[in-house]
Amino acid sequence: MKKRQLKIFTLIVTPILAGSIVFTTNQSLASDSQNIPPASAESSQSSSATETPKNTDGNSVLRLSLEDALKSIETGNSTLQLTDSKILIYEKQYQQALARHNANYSEVDEDSAKARKLNHKRTLWTLENAKHDRDTQLENLKVLITNQYQSILALQQQEANLKVQLKNVDTLINQLNLQIDLGMTIQSQIYSLNAQRSSLEAGLKATQNSVKSSMIAFKRDLGIDLNREVVLTSDLLTYEKFDDAKLEEQIAKAIENDYDNQRYEQDIELTQIEYDIAFYYDNPSADQFQISVEDKKATLEALPVTKQVSLRTAYNDLKSLENSIEAARLAVEADKINMEILQKKIDVGVSSSIEIIEIQNKLLNDQYALLQDINSYMAAKASFTNSLDN
Structure with a gap:
């Protein structure tokens, strides 16, 4: 009797970066996989169909772009709100100390001497530092929220790819x-597939x-109702290297303008x-x-x-990450080449289609590691840039 064969074809699904390759033998699965919305790390586009977060409605779906998420930090983040409350207290303390100074009471003891010569200056120093630190805190929160947003997008893409792989x-x-x-x-050949x-x-x-855990943290940091469904509408950020053409000049300027110099001099x-x-x-x-005083002078000098x-x-850490990205890219490219080679072997009947599963899984994992x-x-780039500007 003539031996019958079932031929296995492969399908390239739009990947996180270069393509999550899966296999299928019917058109319906091919259509399903092609309908997965890609989250490309090579393109950065924000959907216009977004709305500013409204944290009072836990039932409606919140479509949230990265831009709107960053805008909502000042009104939604509890730690920043606490900082704002402290600044109001520092402002009140300064006004009170300034009023006592301007009252020009007689100096009769140590407390009255501080009221005339010190307290209004110390409270102003505290207030100004708090305002500066608040700005730094806001920039750090923007880095945090951006990283959370991107990580969730990457996880969602990995989830979609794994579902297609399972199908x-x-x-x-x-x-x-x-x-x-x-x-x-024989029956034993299916055991490997089941595993x-x-x-x-x-x-x-x-x-x-x-995804769930990351989304909870994301909602918490933006003050969004944890029960509210959030749909992220922006794409993954474009990978762009830090421009170090003027690095020495930037470092020198950052050292010269370091706010801590002023902080310690006044202190x-x-x-x-x-x-x-x-x-x-x-x-x-x-x-x-x-x-x-001597300790602070030593700190200022250093x-x-x-x-x-x-x-x-921080810059060296950036360069190390660039090397890691390049290595991850090469791993993905090697996976794709191995996929192509194995597929040709399957087509001519010298390899089993079962072998392709392991390579496909490795490709998915390597693509996710790259992302x-x-x-x-x-x-890290955003944090480093903030350090240069702070």
């Missing part, structure tokens, strides 16, 4: 079952759990006033104020070196 494994299992029924193969399917199911559940001046008052009124703490080390370390590296790089 196609099921198709191959059905084909082998048909071959078994026709006496064309692969179990592995894919475990990976899918883990990815789905990660030293205020601590010196505290020492003078304490010394005049024979306060035993005067020695501690004097020691504190700030340029400390800042430079911090910036160069994670890109997300890490873009977050």
Whole structure:
């Protein structure tokens, strides 16, 4: 009797970066896989169909672009709101201290001396530092929210790809079952496929759990009702290397304009006033104020070196991430080449279609690893840029 063969074809599904390759033998699965919305890391587009987060309605679906998510930080993030509340308190303390200073009361003891010479300056110093730190906090939150947004997009794409992979494994299992029924193969050949399917199911559940956990953290940091459904409408950010053409100039400028120089210079001046008052009124703490002044002078003197080390370390970390991305790209390309080679062997009947599953899974994992590296790089790049500007 003439031996019958079932030929296995492959399908390239739009990937996270270069293509998640899966296999199928019927047109319906091919159509399903092609309808998966791609989340390309090579293109950055924001959907216009977005709305500003409204955190009072937990029932409606919130379509949220990355741009709108960043805009909502100041009104939705609880830690930033707490900072704003503290700044209002510092403002009130400064006004009170300034009023006592302007009242020009007689100096009769250490407390009245502080009221005339120190408190209004110290409270103003605290207020100005808090405002600056608030700006820094906001920039750091923007990096955090962006990274959360991108990570969720990557996880959602991985989830979609795993679902397609599972469908196609099921198709191959059905084909082998048909071959078994026709006496064309033996039952043991399906065991490997069942093991692969179990592995894919475990990976899918883990990815789905990660999506849920990441989304909860994202909603919490934006003050969105945790029960409200959120649909992310922006695409993954474009991978762009940091432009280091003027790095030395940028580092030098960052060191020169480092806000901590002003912070410590003023702190030293205020601590010196505290020492003078304490010394005049024979306060035993005067020695501690004097020691504190010297410690702060030493810190101020070391700030340029400390800042430079911090910036160069961050830059070196960026370069390391660039190398990791390049290595991940090469791994993905190697997976694609191996897929093509194996497919040709399958087409001529020298390899089994079952062998392709492992390579396909490796391709999915390598693509996801590449996307994670890109997300890490873009977050580190944003943080480094903030450090240069801060």
